[in-house]
Amino acid sequence: MTAAGQGTVYRRVALIGLGLIASSMAHAIKAAGLADEIVGFAKSAESRAVAIDIGFVDRTAETAAEAVRGADLVVLAVPVGAMGAIAAEIGPHLAPGATVTDVGSVKQAVIDAVAPHIPAGVHFIPGHPIAGTEHSGPRSGFATLFQNRWWLLTPVPGTDPEATRRLRQLCESIGAKVDEMDAEHHDLVLAVTSHTPHLIAYTMVGVADDLARVTDSEVIQYSAAGFRDFTRIAASDPTMWRDVFLTNKDATLEILGRFTEELFALQRAIRLGDGAHLHAYFTRTRAIRRGIIEAGQDTSAPDFGRVQPPGK
């Protein structure tokens, strides 16, 4: 395999899937000159055409197998439920010494689905950039999506340290902070910080939609901050999130059980008029927010310190 050019981290990057994460990676890799060539594949011919049109890939391939040929980095950026089939297809075509990573929100299920298809001599290093917006598709990406966001890697035992170092370098070069953890632990932490909150937001928005006495237009018109934020979360890609819940089932169900328990305790306090219980609970949760701001994962500014994509 030819060495990567000066300043680049990989010679040829193959993106399998051309949605929000893949297109943002491509924009960021191009902006920082981290690869000589980016090849893209998406099932949809329209997505491939958009990627060429916008110019975040140098070329597209008609199949995933063709896209990965000769690539020294392959990024699986499809919904978690589609990872296994893609891995089976590309496995025989992967270049010796190449690194395969993924960007799925669940890690153990991806390892179970993908690892059996990775040939000896190819490095599979699962990953998860904790970054996103409620938008999806090849037009939704922007180069600064990963700025100051965590990118968690969950390498399996025996992974080549040099391959991991190179992948870390790429993630860091597009602005992310990288950490490594065990896949099972990752899935529990994310069930708390992301998966269950998303399910709850979906539920609340669905309830609002169902209510006959509160007409849609009123819910929409007078939507206050709480509900507005929920609708943004609940506007996320349905296929991606279906797969998250189906593949991180155990952790999500466990956290949901705890959530319901706590919610019933607060509901009981409301019914009984126990203001002291409510006040103490709300005071405790306020402190967690301060911790997040101090950890630099958010700001107290009304725009949340969010990264603004250019021209939006």
Next chain:
Amino acid sequence: MTAAGQGTVYRRVALIGLGLIASSMAHAIKAAGLADEIVGFAKSAESRAVAIDIGFVDRTAETAAEAVRGADLVVLAVPVGAMGAIAAEIGPHLAPGATVTDVGSVKQAVIDAVAPHIPAGVHFIPGHPIAGTEHSGPRSGFATLFQNRWWLLTPVPGTDPEATRRLRQLCESIGAKVDEMDAEHHDLVLAVTSHTPHLIAYTMVGVADDLARVTDSEVIQYSAAGFRDFTRIAASDPTMWRDVFLTNKDATLEILGRFTEELFALQRAIRLGDGAHLHAYFTRTRAIRRGIIEAGQDTSAPDFGRVQPPGK
């Protein structure tokens, strides 16, 4: 009562409570020159000193009774649970012809608590600006908080149309869109769009805090978009929210019941691996988001089109 000066809507505005909403109103009223004088009262001497220091009131009073003397607009901006006691205190000191309004998030309970103390010849027009941030206190206000936000008035039958028109004019002059509705209906709509979402966010953040296996620092460090938004909501003022749930008990409990029902259906779909159910649900909720954006209550930009207070 002296007529208000040229360009002004009220001669003297008395703000009872000097938190986020009152201080934002004061900033906005001063910026637009809508009153000749703003008098402030807060229970806390420190809050009164801050209000003078920042300069959003012209003077403060030592008691609520003293603050309302000679005012042609009195704004009750204290937690909903404190409205009744304040009304009892100021009732005998209200100027004939004056208007009393409030900014509480619950309306029927405020009407029940306040109306009996309002003397004949004084106009009580309950109100609720649907605007806020997770911050509280006299330092948290800014003049543009109400820009493009709804301000709901829930006048009781027989309210003087001219007094209502004047209050509407003030609200609109500081950027709000005004609508009128029945108090009971208001409380149900807000239970859906604001009160229940807040309780759910508080609950989820509390669950995360409780989990022993997921250390605080990890929850904070790797907090993804979903959870970050929840912590912001759950950082809201504990006293204000305790009062909201205690005073809008019936509507909140009803919506919570529907929420739990829906959540259990989704939980069951996860347990049974029913991906079609999940996908259909998530697709439906995505459409509601589009409605909100089209209604102009939010934008698709990552900063939510939020108003940015100066210097933050």
